[in-house]
Amino acid sequence: MAQTVSAMPRAFAHLSDEAVVALVARWDDQALAELYDRFGRVAYGLALRVLRDEMLAEDAVQEAFLTAWRRADRFMPERAKASTWLLTIVHRRAVDLVRQEERRRAEPLEAAGDRAGEGPADDAVWLRYERERVQAALRQLPDQQREALELAYYGGFTQSELAERLGQPVGTIKSRMFSGLGRLRDVLTEPEPGERTWQPRPSTT
């Protein structure tokens, strides 16, 4: 396996994720492998969190990558980053699968805990960085908004199911999701400390 990865060591290293997807759209299977090497782990972690079953998670990831393979020509880079596009497909597939698994969803979500912060020691640095960054952003949300986002995104609950589960009107759930997700977006796009002091530079022409 590792040999397969290193057989094409840096062939795609200079390409953006979006350019890799453009190659996938040309039926380049090595580009698909590259896409998997970049996002397979995040995709699998997400599917596993939603489905809480390794085999189902593998199925979801496989189906999602094959969907990406078939639809890469319809990817619109002006609409989304490649990672957003791909992980949206993965999430949709995982949620559709978990909704067919009523038994699984009857289990309390907490039991499946995501072991936050206990990632394997070999975590890629950027994955750990991203995890900490998003977790920190989530902590800045009011509890009810965070709960709505987590139950919807990781639990696969629809807004109507959430309304029932939490004993709230659907409108309340909707607005918690809206405010929560908007707030999450704002926190994540705030400049990091240290970036605020940028001064205009004279033209380099």
Add this chain to the structure above:
Amino acid sequence: MATEALHNLTAAYALDALDPDERRDYEAHLARCGRCRDELASLSEAATSLAYAVSSPTPAPHLRERIIAAARAERPNVVPLRPRWAVPSAAVAVCAVAAVIVLAVWAASLSHKVDRLQAERADQEHVAAVLASPDAQSVSIGDRGKLVVTPIGEAALVLTRLQSAGSGHVYEAWVAENGKPKPAGTFQAQSDVTAVPLEQPVPKGATVMVTRERHAVDLPTQMPFIRVTA
């Protein structure tokens, strides 16, 4: 469902928290509503970031093999020819060849994140094909690249060795005619060649500029570091 109610489903849609009927209604609405498309783009990115908040154990190695084998099995009977921009050492040399501008523009349009693209934005590949037309005029920007404009004013900037805008910054292109610049899209530097399809027509005599900004803005907040007149 009332339109206002549909607007309000954007977050739930981004989180995949709609049932099938709601999802269908919302997608039908989305096809007609530029405001929701814009909002969905940013909320989807936020929703997707949640994928990174959970631990990411390494999947079993057979998963990669299974996926690639299944993909090969359903590939149409074509040999993928990798375009030259995908080959590291060729990236600079390709710039001069008109036909390759198609690929460079296409690659760059794939690569940059546009926040405020107009809803009815024409198909990028079509624009790129127009740019490569023999009628396109090319205006040199010294050793920094060129501006390519078709007779009907569709245009692209092709910049060489543009420095990264840096974390938290974007480049923004502008088209100024009779004074006031109009925003023509944000972009990031690519390695070697950065090709930017402009989102505003460039009439003869108009000035195309590029500034470095914190995010997409309506008017430049910085001095342009590239100015070229069509």
